[in-house]
Amino acid sequence: MKGPTCACCFTALHRLCQTVGLLTAxxxxxxxxEALFYHHDLGFYLLPLAMVVSFLELVFLITYFVxxxxxxxxxxxxxWDRVLWLDDWRKGLxxxxxSVPCFISPRExxxxxxxxxxxxxxxxxxxxxxxxxxxxxPIEKILRKKSYDRFKDPQEDLEDCIVNPxxxxxxMNVADQIEILEV
Numbered sequence: 001m002k003g004p005t006c007a008c009c010f011t012a013l014h015r016l017c018q019t020v021g022l023l024t025a026x027x028x029x030x031x032x033x034e035a036l037f038y039h040h041d042l043g044f045y046l047l048p049l050a051m052v053v054s055f056l057e058l059v060f061l062i063t064y065f066v067x068x069x070x071x072x073x074x075x076x077x078x079x080w081d082r083v084l085w086l087d088d089w090r091k092g093l094x095x096x097x098x099s100v101p102c103f104i105s106p107r108e109x110x111x112x113x114x115x116x117x118x119x120x121x122x123x124x125x126x127x128x129x130x131x132x133x134x135x136x137x138p139i140e141k142i143l144r145k146k147s148y149d150r151f152k153d154p155q156e157d158l159e160d161c162i163v164n165p166x167x168x169x170x171x172m173n174v175a176d177q178i179e180i181l182e183v
Contacts, residue, residue: 010129017125021057024118028053031111042109045101052098053119056091059083088130095123 028050035043063084070076086094102116 013125013129017122017129018057018060020118020125021053021122024115024122025050025054025057027111027115027118031109031115034111035109038109040109042101042105042112046112046115049098053095056086059087087126089127092123092126092130095119095126099123 028046032043032046032050035046037043063080066076066080070080096119099116099119102112102119106113
């Protein structure tokens with residue numbers, strides 16, 4: 001798939017990943033609080049997990065504030081780049097691994113299974129999102145690369161130097177060629 005349809009599908013996938021991730025974070029918060037309320041040990045795992053997932057899902061929002069408020073030469077930008085490194089398949093793999101304890105004791109906390117499934121689905125969506133961003137990144141690097149040409153377009157220089165330029169395309173005679181060579 002190429003063209004605007006493909007770009008639209010991957011934009012929708014990106015928004016879906018963000019939405020499902022935020023809903024998963026909310027679900028983890030609710031299940032973690034309920035598990036702690038009923039004195040289940042899994043609540044001590046689910047609440048810190050909810051904090052981590054909430055932070056990772058709000059990174060896209062925090063990035064806007066970091067780019068506006070902090071200069072590009074700051075050490076904080078280097079630290080924030082390491083946080084941004086954890087995206088796509090890395091975040092997907094982390095979510096799938098972190099969802100495993102939610103399935104260990106399903107009888108004690110039934111909603112932990114739902115949270116585990118939501119976390120695993122979110123991880124799967126982030127893994128699928130990787131296919132688009134891997135193909136997009138090399139193209140972006142080429143397009144963003146600055147041109148360090150110190151010379152102007154050679155065509156402009158050639159046209160300025162010709163004494164009697166011809167506007168129409170015609171067969172050049174020997175006199176015109178000698179004139180060009182003299183310049």
